[in-house]
Amino acid sequence: MTFPTTGFTTTNLDFDTMIKRYMPYNLLFEEVMKRDYFLGKVAKDQNWKGGEMQIPFMGAHASSISYGELTAEAEINEDKPVLGTVSGYKEIWGSMVFNDHDLQRHTSLEQSFLKILPDRLESFIERMKEAVSINLLNGTHTASLDVAAAGVNLAGGIVGVDRPARLSINQFFEVGTVGTNKAAGLPDGGAYVGQIDIGNKLVTLYSDKALTAVVDLSGGGINVVAGDKVFVRGATIAGRGFTALRDQLLSAANGGSTTLFGINKLLYPHLQAVNVDGSGITASNILNVLFDAYNTTRELGKGSPTDLIMSFKNLGSAMRELELGGSNAGGDKTFGKGNFSVTDTRISAFGWTEIDVVGVKGRLTIVGVQEMDDDIIYMMDWRGAKLHSNGFFERRTAPDGKQFYETRSTSGYKYILDTRFFGELVVTKPSHCGIIYGISY
Numbered sequence: 001m002t003f004p005t006t007g008f009t010t011t012n013l014d015f016d017t018m019i020k021r022y023m024p025y026n027l028l029f030e031e032v033m034k035r036d037y038f039l040g041k042v043a044k045d046q047n048w049k050g051g052e053m054q055i056p057f058m059g060a061h062a063s064s065i066s067y068g069e070l071t072a073e074a075e076i077n078e079d080k081p082v083l084g085t086v087s088g089y090k091e092i093w094g095s096m097v098f099n100d101h102d103l104q105r106h107t108s109l110e111q112s113f114l115k116i117l118p119d120r121l122e123s124f125i126e127r128m129k130e131a132v133s134i135n136l137l138n139g140t141h142t143a144s145l146d147v148a149a150a151g152v153n154l155a156g157g158i159v160g161v162d163r164p165a166r167l168s169i170n171q172f173f174e175v176g177t178v179g180t181n182k183a184a185g186l187p188d189g190g191a192y193v194g195q196i197d198i199g200n201k202l203v204t205l206y207s208d209k210a211l212t213a214v215v216d217l218s219g220g221g222i223n224v225v226a227g228d229k230v231f232v233r234g235a236t237i238a239g240r241g242f243t244a245l246r247d248q249l250l251s252a253a254n255g256g257s258t259t260l261f262g263i264n265k266l267l268y269p270h271l272q273a274v275n276v277d278g279s280g281i282t283a284s285n286i287l288n289v290l291f292d293a294y295n296t297t298r299e300l301g302k303g304s305p306t307d308l309i310m311s312f313k314n315l316g317s318a319m320r321e322l323e324l325g326g327s328n329a330g331g332d333k334t335f336g337k338g339n340f341s342v343t344d345t346r347i348s349a350f351g352w353t354e355i356d357v358v359g360v361k362g363r364l365t366i367v368g369v370q371e372m373d374d375d376i377i378y379m380m381d382w383r384g385a386k387l388h389s390n391g392f393f394e395r396r397t398a399p400d401g402k403q404f405y406e407t408r409s410t411s412g413y414k415y416i417l418d419t420r421f422f423g424e425l426v427v428t429k430p431s432h433c434g435i436i437y438g439i440s441y
Contacts, residue, residue, distance in 0.1 A: 014109045015098070015415055016402050022117055028393045028419065032129045035350040037369050038136060038309070039129070041382060048388040048423065055084040055261050055426055059268040082268065084261030089389070090242045091422040092135070094128040096120065100413035130166070131232060132421050133371040140178060140241035141229035142166050149201060154224060157205045157214030161230070162374070164201050167193050170209055173230040175222065181236040182228065185221045190233065245378055248427040249273035249435040260430065274301045274434035278377065282441045283317040287340055290318070291361040293436050294379060303381035303432025308366045310377040314439065315353060315368030322357065379434035389423025396420070
């Protein structure tokens with residue numbers, strides 16, 4: 001008995017064909033880049049083939065200048081290039097799963113796929129973009145925990161969180177700090193998000209994905225304390241995440257890294273971004289402090305920052321001050337909204353806002369970004385940063401060319417897609433940029 005070789009296709013063959021047709025890499029790249037302020041703005045290099053990458057810094061410049069005579073040969077200072085190194089790609093993986101029974105609901109597999117795909121792809125792109133952007137801007141943590149907020153019950157698994165909108169029901173998180181996973185004693189090494197109280201900024205954590213047993217956050221070796229954070233799987237392991245702007249621009253004394261790609265920052269001014277203490281910022285003086293910090297960065301640094309990147313909380317304070325007026329950093333002198341004027345406002349459909357402000361101390365472009373933490377503001381000269389990769393996105397492809405992994409259980413078949421974003425962020429000219437830290441109003 002023989003079987004026809006034409007006229008039909010298998011489910012998984014059709015599924016793979018549609019993945020490549022409707023979810024190609026360039027779609028992922030274009031969609032994520034255009035939906036994120038930082039990823040769209042930063043310079044990108046797609047020529048890093050992996051392995052160790054050398055990062056050249058200019059440690060010292062030729063500086064021998066003399067009036068009325070030539071500098072003695074032995075006294076001539078030469079350029080001193082220094083090489084930092086990046087050992088290899090950093091990567092973050094995103095996974096999607098499609099159930100076979102969902103793909104069989106309509107008259108054809110393709111119609112089913114197209115009915116399911118748009119919403120699923122929209123959600124996937126948003127989550128992937130958010131995770132990458134949060135890491136590049138702030139660090140590997142997703143949110144910070146608050147153990148003193150009203151309603152906290154650590155023994156009952158309830159803890160405060162500063163950015164509850166970043167969490168999802170059933171999402172898995174590690175709890176602790178970089179290098180220390182305090183939930184390591186749990187069966188899966190972390191906790192699952194259950195109830196999320198947006199209004200009160202509370203979240204309940206469970207030890208199982210089915211959300212049947214809350215985690216005792218006050219004992220059992222966990223003991224969550226002020227300053228602890230939540231991380232996606234694997235992010236508490238030092239060195240796994242992308243090197244964030246926070247670590248690269250902050251000095252070690254202010255919470256940043258001691259070295260920049262293997263070179264001690266204190267050895268060379270080129271590796272030192274201008275750090276400005278923002279602990280005196282309030283909702284009524286933020287614009288005045290921003291202009292002062294910007295001018296300080298121009299005076300002490302070597303670049304020309306153009307954008308001040310901040311959270312929506314800080315942007316909101318700046319917008320209120322533009323409307324109502326405010327006080328100086330010391331709080332002892334009020335000024336009217338006439339001291340500043342808005343020359344242009346640009347609101348992106350994908351969630352960020354840019355405002356051009358002119359004052360007696362100059363011109364600023366302030367940018368509100370959803371993924372930014374509240375305690376820092378960046379002053380970016382975009383010539384000083386670059387995102388390196390060899391494509392940025394890569395879907396796992398099997399040796400036979402399939403871009404999905406098929407699984408079988410008693411409930412049916414599933415098709416799993418794994419996509420990674422890989423590369424590294426490198427600030428090659430830290431001294432061209434600045435950072436305001438310690439904001440806590």
